[in-house]
Amino acid sequence: MAGYFEEMGWAExxxxxxxxxxxxxxxxxxxxxxxxxxxxxxxxRLPPPASKEAVQSxxxxxxxxxxxxxxxxxxxxxxxxxxxxxxxxxxxxxxxILTWLDKTNxxxxxxxxxxxxxxxxxxxxxxxxxxxxxxxxxETLHNxxxx
Amino acid sequence: xxxxxxxRIKREFKEVMKSEEVAGGTIKLELINDSWTExxxxxxxxxxxxxxxxxxxxxxxxxxxxxxxxxxxxFMTKIWHPNVSSVTGAICLDILKDQWAAxxxxxxxLLSIQALLxxxxxxxxxxxxxxxxxxxxxxxxxxxxxxxxxxxxxxxTAIWEFNQKVQVLLDMGVEEDQARVALSxxxxxxxxxxxxxxx
Ligand SMILES: [Zn+2]
Ligand SMILES: [Zn+2]
Numbered sequence: 331m332a333g334y335f336e337e338m339g340w341a342e343x344x345x346x347x348x349x350x351x352x353x354x355x356x357x358x359x360x361x362x363x364x365x366x367x368x369x370x371x372x373x374x375r376l377p378p379p380a381s382k383e384a385v386q387s388x389x390x391x392x393x394x395x396x397x398x399x400x401x402x403x404x405x406x407x408x409x410x411x412x413x414x415x416x417x418x419x420x421x422x423x424x425x426x427i428l429t430w431l432d433k434t435n436x437x438x439x440x441x442x443x444x445x446x447x448x449x450x451x452x453x454x455x456x457x458x459x460x461x462x463x464x465x466x467x468x469e470t471l472h473n474x475x476x477x
Numbered sequence: 478x479x480x481x482x483x484x485r486i487k488r489e490f491k492e493v494m495k496s497e498e499v500a501g502g503t504i505k506l507e508l509i510n511d512s513w514t515e516x517x518x519x520x521x522x523x524x525x526x527x528x529x530x531x532x533x534x535x536x537x538x539x540x541x542x543x544x545x546x547x548x549x550x551x552f553m554t555k556i557w558h559p560n561v562s563s564v565t566g567a568i569c570l571d572i573l574k575d576q577w578a579a580x581x582x583x584x585x586x587l588l589s590i591q592a593l594l595x596x597x598x599x600x601x602x603x604x605x606x607x608x609x610x611x612x613x614x615x616x617x618x619x620x621x622x623x624x625x626x627x628x629x630x631x632x633x634t635a636i637w638e639f640n641q642k643v644q645v646l647l648d649m650g651v652e653e654d655q656a657r658v659a660l661s662x663x664x665x666x667x668x669x670x671x672x673x674x675x676x
Contacts, residue, residue, distance in 0.1 A: 373575070374575070375575050376575045376577070401579070401580035402485075402544060402579045402580065403481055403484065403485055403488075403544075404485055404488040404489065404492070404582075405484075405488070426481075426579075429545055430545060430579050433545055436578070437578075438578040438579035438580040438581075439578070439580040441578060
């Protein structure tokens with residue numbers, strides 16, 4: 331066993347010594363090549379349409395003010411107009427937002443993303459999220475080790 | 478033209494005309510035809526950039542599917558910038574491509590193009606030659622961009638040495654734009670530019 335530790339440049343824990351989990355974690359990340367942010371991919375084109383389910387479950391609302399307009403056609407809403415509301419609470423004419431979501435999956439105003447029916451894109455999004463999480467983990471780790 | 482596109486452009490046009498940028502003279506928008514499919518934009522070069530003091534014209538074509546698809550925009554005024562083709566004026570800007578969103582307007586797009594003049598993205602170039610100069614010799618890039626602003630956009634700063642070199646090529650019978658592109662491409666080395674033009 332000692333041979334293995336020596337070879338790796340590590341020292342066995344003394345009696346009563348606690349393992350340094352942060353250091354182990356850092357070694358693990360470096361050994362497995364996760365320290366570099368390998369995932370720099372951008373989705374090369376407009377993301378796919380919103381999923382049928384997400385579109386069907388958009389809330390129908392009645393507009394309560396007359397100082398807003400639909401961000402797509404820019405026409406002013408009147409009090410009492412029917413509108414569709416995205417999860418980010420932005421409101422649009424049904425026809426306007428449905429046409430847009432049939433093209434791509436995000437709010438045209440704030441880019442809040444709805445799920446899609448495109449497996450490739452969903453896998454891409456997951457990998458991107460994982461890469462971001464990893465980067466965050468490494469930064470947290472780095473800060474806790476070197477600050 | 479589809480109804481929604483024309484109606485929206487009309488609403489946008491009103492919005493732009495009321496905007497503080499138009500009032501302040503930093504952007505302009507003009508109609509080119511009655512069907513609202515073609516417009517001409519104008520932006521002034523941002524302060525503290527080589528484009529300062531220049532006025533840049535943009536060709537704007539509105540597709541039938543607007544605002545679900547982005548407007549097609551290119552520089553009509555020649556400009557030396559990593560994200561604009563020095564030959565065609567084509568612009569490499571994400572919101573004009575895969576980052577377009579239907580809530581963006583001609584006003585926000587013109588402001589984004591103006592912002593691009595303040596903050597180039599040399600890693601996502603439209604013109605590889607310009608981007609290379611930007612990365613490798615920013616001082617020469619700034620002088621070249623300032624010279625182009627003077628030559629094409631009415632900018633105030635003439636660069637005597639560059640004008641002289643352009644004149645040398647003109648005297649040899651080279652067309653002016655070609656002379657300027659060749660000299661700019663070869664870092665204003667007259668010999669290399671000449672060799673390139675006559676080979
Ligand atoms: Zn609408
Ligand atoms: Zn939104």
